[in-house]
Amino acid sequence: MQFSVLVEVTLRPGVADPQGATIERSLPALGFTEVRGVTVGKAIRFTIEAAGEDAARARVAELCERFLTNPVIEDARIELHEVAAAR
Amino acid sequence: MQFSVLVEVTLRPGVADPQGATIERSLPALGFTEVRGVTVGKAIRFTIEAAGEDAARARVAELCERFLTNPVIEDARIELHEVAAAR
Structure with a gap:
């Protein structure tokens, strides 16, 4: 199954946000x-292949923690929708 | 009425996205x-005061077009929710 993912990366409360x-x-x-x-964060979109929604969500959380965010200063919010399979 | 707004700014199709x-x-x-x-855009959040949802949406669209995006290379997606009034 294929999922369309939006990861919203925001600065944690208390971290200076000069752009905002x-x-x-x-x-x-x-x-x-x-x-x-006003706060300014990042909106990262991609698609991911996974066996199901829970598997996809766990994998995206791992990706966020390891590469997409700096967990010391940033939070991630994950939004995920199944994409209709191509026939 | 107060509305919580998320503006997702994405690069238009065909515009190079080196981060992504x-x-x-x-x-x-x-x-x-x-x-x-993978594509990387901006996630801008803020709150806005307006008479109603339509007015808020129109005002945010104007804000996006004039200041938050470069309409030549960027698109904006607006998400808007009413915030419960403080009593």
Whole structure:
């Protein structure tokens, strides 16, 4: 089975986010006074082959922990959907 | 009303994605042979005040087009949820 995966990598609470802070500071001068709490993270997408959803999720979690994130400063949120098989 | 927003910024099809390509090229040597089609984009989160969901969505679309993305090479996907009001 093939799964489409989105990994959202965000900075952990307390870690400085200069990109988000810069955007937030600039917006009022640009006319967007109603926006608060801007944070910038990464959105990594890919497809993975696995026997089932649980296997896919476990494998993606391992991938995140080992290569896609720095667990000291980043958190990962995993979103996963089965892709209809090609016939 | 307050809305929690996720903007996923991705490179448009055909635009080179060196981060994604590097990750994809490295994974087989690291034991992940079942991963394909890696792309790396940005995940921008914030909250916005608006009169309703349609107004919030329109305002976020304007924000994306004017400041958060480069529409020549990037696409934006907007996800939006109402936040329960504080009492």
